[in-house]
Every structure is written in C-alpha cells, then in structure tokens.
Amino acid sequence: MIDASSAGDDVTDTSAWLPDQTTWVPAETDTTRPSAARVYDFLLGGGHNFAADRAAAARIEQVLPNARRVARSNRAFLRRAVRFMAEQGITRFLDLGSGIPTVGNVHEIARDANPESRVVYVDFESVAVAHSRLLLDGDERTAVVEADLTDPGTVLADPAVRALLDTDEPVGLLLVAVFHFVPDHGDPAGLVGRYLSALPAGSLAAISHLTADFDAEGMAQVAETMANSPNPMFFRPFDRVAPLFAELDLVEPGLVDADLWRPEPGVTDPDGPARGVYAGVGRVR
Template identity: 55%
Template sequence: MSEQVTRAAGEIDEELPSAARVYDYLLGGAHNFAADRELAERLLRVLPCARDLARLNRAFLRRAVVYLAGRGVRQFLDIGSGIPTVGNVHEIAQEAVPGAHVVYVDRDPVAVAHSQLLLEGDEHATIVQADMLEPETILGHAATRRLLDFSQPVGLLMTGVFHFVLPDAEAHCVLARYRDALAPGSFLALSHLTADTGAEQMAGAVEVMSHSSDPVQPRSHAEIRELFAGFDVVEPGVVGTAQWRPDRPEQAEQEPGGSRIYAGVGRKP
C-alpha cells in the first residue's frame, strides 16, 4: 500500500464499512478492510446475486460511456466513482475520444487516494473529494472548472449511487441542481437499486447496509423514472441493467439479478 493510500486509510474508521469498499470487494478488488469484507459477506447471504449486481452495474457504466461518446460527449462528471477498477471511465472515454476530460467525485478517502495515484500524469482527468449531496461544492470546485466546460455538453454519470440518497434528502431536488448546471445536449446516465422484484431479499440488503456508513434506499421504477425529470429518456428507457443496450441481447434476460437495478440514460433538450 502506498504512503498516499496509507495516509488516507489513517483518516478513516476501518471498523465502519463503506459502500465504495464493499463494492470493490464484490468486484474482486483488494482495496478494502476486514469490516468491509465481513459486511459484503453478510450482504451476499441475504442477497446472493450481489456480485452479479455489481458486475452488471459496472457493465452498464461502460456501455453508457461508449454511447455518450458516440453522441459527441467529450467530458464526463462521474459522481460516486468509487475505488478504481478495470475499465475506468477515463480509460473508456479516452479510448473512444482521445483527450476526453473526466472528473471523478467520491467522498471515501481511500477511493480518492487510489484515484489520485491512478491519475498521476493524466492532465485530462482528476478526482474531487466531496459528497454528492453538495452539488455546488462539486460543480464549483477548481478542479472541476479546470477540466469541464459547462457551456458544452457533459455526461453526468450517477451509476449505483443515488440509492444512497435517503428520502429526507429530497433526491429529485439534488438531481435537479446538477441538471440545471448542464448545457443542452448533456446526458444523465443513472442506475439505482429497486425492490420491485425480490422485495424480501432487498429488505435484507437494506438492513445489512444500515450497519455501514452508506445506508441504502431502494426506489420503485416510477420513482427512479422521476429522477430523469428534465431529460428525454433514450431507448430502451429505464430498464434492468442487463437490458440496457446489451452487447449480447440473447443473454440479457438470463442474467441473475438483472432486474434488481434499474438503469437509463436521458438527454437534456
């Protein structure tokens, strides 16, 4: 572990699991602590498809970035980016569009420290440590303003993070503040846990995650669709992650847990 990451780890309570590190563990990463691994295993007992959900969500992120790059987006704001793993947004975007600009945002100090190491020497990508519930802090941050031109289209990525916005935080109001900062032609890519299927298992997952720094709030299809207010949702609409423009349509319906997270992409007119 590098000095930079060790210093970041020293700033946190290793006994309190975080969603970013639990997600890292589910994806097969090694940047997590014993408490994160223990919570992840508890999660797998009540929600056996949790690893599949993490994988499918990551795959949706990749497909969404490729889709946005294909529609002329040259800059991305990835909220709740987590700990770097294979196929990061800047790698996907810059392969499709050389020189694409990416700003990552996460509040977890370990995720931020690892991202800083990964991005050393990349003048087109950076990481901002901030809470997604503080849009003005993120949007006005010097690093954000250095890389993103909000007079031009931006790809706003909120994959697998908005279920951490609890009801009293007024999720639609938070998202509206980001939307209002975006130029016409910008896109929102969002994925979100739901209890529309497997309600009992999802209730168990909610209980498990209540013992972390990031409790979760699943939402219905209608509630998630409302988060796209002000955006024109592109085909195929808000669907299970496996069903959103799959690389292999014939396998999409067979993916375990494929409907436990809804995903969609919307364009700001």
C-alpha cells in the same frame, strides 16, 4: 469508477497489482466499519477493501445470492453508457460518486473513442479519493475531487469541475448507483435537477438505482446490514426511480433493468437479467 471487466460480466481480481497499503489508505480511515464503496469493490473482485467490508459482503451474499451479478450488471451499464455518450460526441465527463478504481476506468473507456476526453471524478470516500489520485497522478486530462455529491454547490464550485463545465460543449454526467444512498429527505430528484441546470443543452446523464422490486425480503436484509454503516441504503421501486429522469429526454430503451440497457451483441446471461438495478440515459433539454 471501475468496471469489473473489459467485456461481459467477468470479474477481474486486481489484488495482485495493488500498491503498498500505506499509499492508498488515509490515516483517518476507519477500517473497522464497512464502507459501501469498499463492499462494492469486493463484490466486483477488487482488493481495496478490509475485513469489515468483506464480512458485510458475506452477509449480503447470504441473503442476496446474486449480489455479485447485480454489482457486475451495474458496472457493465456504466461501461455501455460511457461508450454511448462517446459515440454521441461527448468528450467531457463528470462522474459523481465515482468509487474505487481498479481497471476499465471511465477515462479509459472514453479515450477509446477520443484520446482527448477529459474526466473529473468526484467522491467523498477517503480510500476512493486517495487511490484515484494515486492512479491518475500525472494525467492532466483527469481530476479527482473530494466532495459529497449531495452538496451540489460545493461540487460545482470546485475549480476542476468549473474548468470542465466552462464551455458550451455537452457533458456526460454519471450518477451511477449513488441515489440509493440518499434518503427521501435528501431530495434525489432535486439533486439531479441542480446538476442538470449547470450543463449545456445536449449533455447526457446516466443514472442507475438499486431496487427491491424483485427481491423485497433479500434487499430489506441488505439494507439492514448497511444500516449502521456510514452508507445506509434506501432502495426505491420503479415509480420512484422514474422521477430522477423528469428533466431529461430518455433515450431508447428508456428506464429498464440495467442488463437490458443497450446490451452488447452476443453477451447474454443464460440466467436472464440480474434484476436489481434500474438504469437509463437521458438528454438534457
């Protein structure tokens, strides 16, 4: 759900303003096993993570030195995609696998364009859900749903999601950095299709996916690090990410490295694109 910064790829350390841990860690949370959402939070400079998450992140950075760049690249794509959608008149957003909030939330970005924008965040990670609800308490134009995106029937039947979709107004669907947690037998392309079938024509969908195309050895070790966590990872090459967009009309520049998707003017990295995330936005027919 969170962008690492308000501009460029700078990481914001949010640990200074974290609430008391008892307010954002559900009692059933197993803090001894790394969670992908919390490892990601750490790589983005957040503070909603535990020793097991930080240890996993350290192992990942040993084999993938640009892990933080890749994480920031993905979050920056999310920011630009939401802004693009807002510029196209989208005021309703469904963020699946929304993650742990810090700063630069989807609703904040969307409301820069239209203060009436509404967002429903969906995640199954207990810390992500607990802190999202804490942060958004009292915001009547946002909702947080605890559900697994691999169960579209449950997600789409939730009252908050039904209320969001219960008009002919186009929706911005965010499926950012989620499908590399879905194995082939989970049918990622089929999941995309089930969500798209619930959206009005003209809706937009943003999808990003980690890949091993540029560092097969490093990413194999990342997958090994996460294999025994609750969130094993399944990296896919370009020709297996592209089918996720089969039912969408891709907008320019198509499916590309996340850093190359409509980059902000004047924001470039002297080291070039991070090379680790494919990303694109498509329009629902």
